[in-house]
Amino acid sequence: MDTAQTIPTRLSNLQMELLKLYSYNVSENELKEIQKLLANYFSKKIDTEMDLLWEDNNWSDETIESWKSEHLRGKPAL
Numbered sequence: 830m831d832t833a834q835t836i837p838t839r840l841s842n843l844q845m846e847l848l849k850l851y852s853y854n855v856s857e858n859e860l861k862e863i864q865k866l867l868a869n870y871f872s873k874k875i876d877t878e879m880d881l882l883w884e885d886n887n888w889s890d891e892t893i894e895s896w897k898s899e900h901l902r903g904k905p906a907l
Contacts, residue, residue: 840848855863882888 850863886892
């Protein structure tokens with residue numbers, strides 16, 4: 830049985846754009862700034878998505894508290 834997974838050979842549009850930057854030498858400080866910029870960008874996107882989930886599902890602090898006491902783990906298969 831062949832269990833090897835196929836690795837995609839196409840790069841995403843984001844990867845292609847980032848590759849364009851590789852032709853430039855940047856200082857360590859600039860590199861850290863770029864990393865922080867990317868992290869902040871994706872962090873904001875996640876925050877926005879979470880806000881939408883909360884709004885769409887009418888979640889509240891009480892919802893979170895109720896989740897703390899839920900037991901979602903099933904019994905292990907024998």
